[in-house]
Amino acid sequence: MSMAIPYTVEPRPDTGLNNVKIGIWLFLASEVMLFGGLFAGYIILRVGSTDWQPGSAFGLSVPLAFTNTLVLITSSVTMVMAWASLIRKDFSKYRLYMGITVLCGLGFMVIKYIEYTSKFSHGYYPSTHIFLALYFTLTGLHGIHVIAGMGYNAYLWGPGAKMWETAPEQFTNRVEASGLFWHFVDLVWIFLFPVLYLL
Amino acid sequence: MSLKAVHIFFIVVATAIAVGFGVWSVQQVQASGNTGDWVLAILAILMAGALPIYGVWFLKKMKKVGYV
Amino acid sequence: MSDHEHEHHEELSFWRKYVFSTDHKVIGIQYTVTALFFLFFGFCLMMLMRWQLAFPGKALPIIGALFGADRMPDGIMLPEFYNQLGAMHGTIMVFMGVVPLAVGGFGNFVVPLQIGAPDMTFPRLNMLSYWCYFVGGVIMFASFFVPGGAAQSGWTSYPPLSDIAPSGQTWWLMGMMALIFSSLLGAINFITTIIQLRAPGLTFFRFPFFVWAQFVTSFLLLLAFPPLQAASFFQLMDRVFGTSFFMPEGLVISGQLSEATGGGSPILWQHLFWFLAHPEVYVLILPALGIVAEVIANNTRRPLWGYKSMVYSLIFLGFMSFIVWAHHMFLTGMGSAMSAFFQTTTMIISIPSVIILTALILSLWGGSIRFTTPMLFALAFLPMFGIGGLTGLPLGLASTDIHLHDTYYVIGHFHYVVAPGTLFAMFAGIYYWYPKATGRKMSDFLGKLHFWPSLIFMNGIFMPMMIQGLAGMQRRLYDGGEIYAHTQTALHWHKVISISAWGLALAQIPFIINFFASLRKPKTAGDNPWHSTTLEWAAPSPPPHGNFTELPTVYRAAYEYSHPDHDEDYLPQFQADAQAKPAAATP
Numbered sequence: 001m002s003m004a005i006p007y008t009v010e011p012r013p014d015t016g017l018n019n020v021k022i023g024i025w026l027f028l029a030s031e032v033m034l035f036g037g038l039f040a041g042y043i044i045l046r047v048g049s050t051d052w053q054p055g056s057a058f059g060l061s062v063p064l065a066f067t068n069t070l071v072l073i074t075s076s077v078t079m080v081m082a083w084a085s086l087i088r089k090d091f092s093k094y095r096l097y098m099g100i101t102v103l104c105g106l107g108f109m110v111i112k113y114i115e116y117t118s119k120f121s122h123g124y125y126p127s128t129h130i131f132l133a134l135y136f137t138l139t140g141l142h143g144i145h146v147i148a149g150m151g152y153n154a155y156l157w158g159p160g161a162k163m164w165e166t167a168p169e170q171f172t173n174r175v176e177a178s179g180l181f182w183h184f185v186d187l188v189w190i191f192l193f194p195v196l197y198l199l
Numbered sequence: 200m201s202l203k204a205v206h207i208f209f210i211v212v213a214t215a216i217a218v219g220f221g222v223w224s225v226q227q228v229q230a231s232g233n234t235g236d237w238v239l240a241i242l243a244i245l246m247a248g249a250l251p252i253y254g255v256w257f258l259k260k261m262k263k264v265g266y267v
Numbered sequence: 268m269s270d271h272e273h274e275h276h277e278e279l280s281f282w283r284k285y286v287f288s289t290d291h292k293v294i295g296i297q298y299t300v301t302a303l304f305f306l307f308f309g310f311c312l313m314m315l316m317r318w319q320l321a322f323p324g325k326a327l328p329i330i331g332a333l334f335g336a337d338r339m340p341d342g343i344m345l346p347e348f349y350n351q352l353g354a355m356h357g358t359i360m361v362f363m364g365v366v367p368l369a370v371g372g373f374g375n376f377v378v379p380l381q382i383g384a385p386d387m388t389f390p391r392l393n394m395l396s397y398w399c400y401f402v403g404g405v406i407m408f409a410s411f412f413v414p415g416g417a418a419q420s421g422w423t424s425y426p427p428l429s430d431i432a433p434s435g436q437t438w439w440l441m442g443m444m445a446l447i448f449s450s451l452l453g454a455i456n457f458i459t460t461i462i463q464l465r466a467p468g469l470t471f472f473r474f475p476f477f478v479w480a481q482f483v484t485s486f487l488l489l490l491a492f493p494p495l496q497a498a499s500f501f502q503l504m505d506r507v508f509g510t511s512f513f514m515p516e517g518l519v520i521s522g523q524l525s526e527a528t529g530g531g532s533p534i535l536w537q538h539l540f541w542f543l544a545h546p547e548v549y550v551l552i553l554p555a556l557g558i559v560a561e562v563i564a565n566n567t568r569r570p571l572w573g574y575k576s577m578v579y580s581l582i583f584l585g586f587m588s589f590i591v592w593a594h595h596m597f598l599t600g601m602g603s604a605m606s607a608f609f610q611t612t613t614m615i616i617s618i619p620s621v622i623i624l625t626a627l628i629l630s631l632w633g634g635s636i637r638f639t640t641p642m643l644f645a646l647a648f649l650p651m652f653g654i655g656g657l658t659g660l661p662l663g664l665a666s667t668d669i670h671l672h673d674t675y676y677v678i679g680h681f682h683y684v685v686a687p688g689t690l691f692a693m694f695a696g697i698y699y700w701y702p703k704a705t706g707r708k709m710s711d712f713l714g715k716l717h718f719w720p721s722l723i724f725m726n727g728i729f730m731p732m733m734i735q736g737l738a739g740m741q742r743r744l745y746d747g748g749e750i751y752a753h754t755q756t757a758l759h760w761h762k763v764i765s766i767s768a769w770g771l772a773l774a775q776i777p778f779i780i781n782f783f784a785s786l787r788k789p790k791t792a793g794d795n796p797w798h799s800t801t802l803e804w805a806a807p808s809p810p811p812h813g814n815f816t817e818l819p820t821v822y823r824a825a826y827e828y829s830h831p832d833h834d835e836d837y838l839p840q841f842q843a844d845a846q847a848k849p850a851a852a853t854p
């Protein structure tokens with residue numbers, strides 16, 4: 001009686017994919033729909049509003065947001081480098097790049113925290129205006145995604161990396177899946193940045 | 200799609216945002232003339248130039264990895 | 268996400284084997300039992316409401332005193348409690364009853380068996396999916412006991428009413444988020460399993476129709492639920508952080524100007540909600556169509572008529588279900604151009620539904636029909652679903668919907684689809700796969716005692732609703748419309764409906780007895796008691812951990828009944844030689 005689930009690591013010949021790859025892409029498809037719903041809400045509320053105010057009216061800082069954009073783009077590059085290092089069997093390089101990726105995520109959240117507290121100190125809360133409601137909800141949900149991706153990457157950097165010894169190929173697949181999620185999170189920010197700060 | 204394919208797509212989008220942001224900040228400079236806006240504009244233009252170069256380098260480096 | 272640790276299943280503790288199990292069959296049964304409990308619970312809520320509608324303002328005898336002074340003082344139901352019952356009946360039946368039963372229960376148990384897989388691709392995710400559902404259910408259940416009671420703004424939770432409702436609404440949102448997360452994990456698992464773990468030889472067009480139905484359903488769950496998740500976040504922000512996503516400017520509540528800053532749009536919620544909730548209707552019906560297809564092919568002893576056109580219709584239906592949502596919103600003033608678009612798509616989507624139903628009816632033609640209990644339910648499904656579908660057409664046309672919108676006609680329409688439609692299919696599925704899950708057959712006599720009264724009472728409930736609705740009786744009225752002049756001619760039907768509802772409850776007693784008493788019978792059903800052709804019958808009954816004693820290979824399409832080159836009237840997918848006896852007939 002064969003118990004193991006097939007194609008967890010090796011691709012199924014006729015589909016050319018392993019289970020994890022399909023699973024993560026389906027998950028990302030649903031994430032696209034989630035943020036699609038949020039952006040649709042933004043559009044409908046903005047178009048229907050009689051008193052729309054752009055981010056600059058509430059002192060949203062473009063330099064800080066641009067710094068955050070740079071931070072996330074950098075983290076995507078290091079994420080791919082971490083994966084590429086595993087493909088070349090260079091584990092110490094993997095550790096380095098993955099560490100930078102996690103730190104970039106952390107840096108992003110620190111800047112986000114500075115932005116949030118500065119808004120609060122000026123008396124700007126989600127309930128103050130419909131723009132701020134959207135700003136806090138969209139960036140807040142994105143922030144939860146950043147924390148989730150950062151947490152899983154930290155796990156893959158630390159205790160999860162033991163798998164490199166026992167099942168290197170499966171571990172590489174995991175890093176790739178995590179990288180796909182991380183790229184999605186970064187892409188969402190690349191849309192959020194102009195929508196909330198510039199337009 | 201593999202992470203390689205997604206990364207290339209990501210770099211393309213990031214380049215587009217850099218170009219767009221460059222245009223936006225140049226407009227800001229013309230409107231206000233603040234030195235702060237100058238810094239942002241130059242950074243954005245540098246980024247718009249650097250990202251495609253990085254993308255080409257990345258493609259060469261990852262030649263052996265597939266897109267699926 | 269792989270799972271190698273279960274090679275020695277004999278050593279699993281009780282907790283790992285029956286509670287925190289990763290086996291798709293155990294999880295499927297967990298889903299089934301939990302969902303059946305919630306169906307019963309949601310039905311009880313409705314029976315309480317039916318008392319108030321049949322005898323408005325009269326004290327409920329005996330049990331009325333049990334509900335306490337803040338719900339039913341002296342046994343007389345308060346309007347707030349009536350609203351809670353209505354909102355929670357809908358929520359529980361749809362999100363915690365039918366969908367978990369159809370997808371979580373039947374999908375989990377049957378799909379891996381029908382495609383010849385040892386388990387789902389992500390067994391631990393599967394377990395997490397069940398426990399998210401369980402937590403969501405507990406949150407919903409607990410919300411009855413928070414101050415102000417459970418959610419009371421209808422199962423659709425329309426703002427601004429839901430934004431200003433008591434705290435039960437916040438619990439509702441939290442519960443919904445858990446349920447949405449659960450179905451998301453389930454959907455990912457189903458799609459990956461169906462794509463990756465097919466047995467050798469099982470191409471997509473050799474799938475049993477049930478597998479196709481679950482496949483399309485999973486895509487609907489995967490892509491339609493997230494916008495409701497987004498909407499739930501918005502509403503949670505409105506309620507907890509005082510934002511105004513769904514609060515317009517200048518809203519007056521109980522004579523006082525609302526303190527919300529405004530700038531929001533109540534219609535936004537409706538769009539996001541129905542973007543989920545219309546595909547959700549197909550989530551309710553597609554697995555049911557799948558079960559009925561299985562049962563009909565098996566009991567007519569002939570292949571499904573037009574299998575391929577059924578599959579193409581199914582896929583087309585799945586696509587179309589994403590662009591019909593605003594036919595629920597004709598009366599919001601969204602404009603005639605929008606209405607014209609959505610009524611057109613709505614008429615188009617009725618075509619594939621009719622194709623599937625017609626193919627199922629034509630499948631009966633020339634068959635040698637066995638009137639087993641599952642077949643009775645499947646046969647009853649066809650006209651019941653037909654009535655439900657056809658009565659939907661006047662609702663999908665903007666001009667007729669103006670009269671029928673928010674009347675009992677709407678309730679009659681969708682209950683025909685979901686109650687004698689989907690639920691009958693679910694019963695068919697339970698009677699059909701019970702021998703596979705337990706190794707024992709359920710009693711045919713008790714099954715018929717369950718079926719015939721259920722069929723009569725179902726129609727006794729929902730047919731009069733159509734009459735009431737056409738008379739213009741509004742839904743969600745605490746007194747059933749007693750104070751309106753135009754509803755007087757239809758008021759007496761309330762008693763007929765209520766008595767039928769209570770009768771329907773009595774008709775479920777044979778089922779409950781049958782379900783539990785059959786567990787005490789000896790395991791004599793055998794591997795293939797219905798002489799069926801699909802892969803789940805190649806496994807032992809009940810299937811062991813890992814399902815198959817040896818990996819099956821598939822040689823032909825799903826429904827080779829009464830094959831001319833074969834002596835027996837069924838030729839299983841897993842049997843290599845058409846001339847030989849069925850391979851897995853002996854244990």
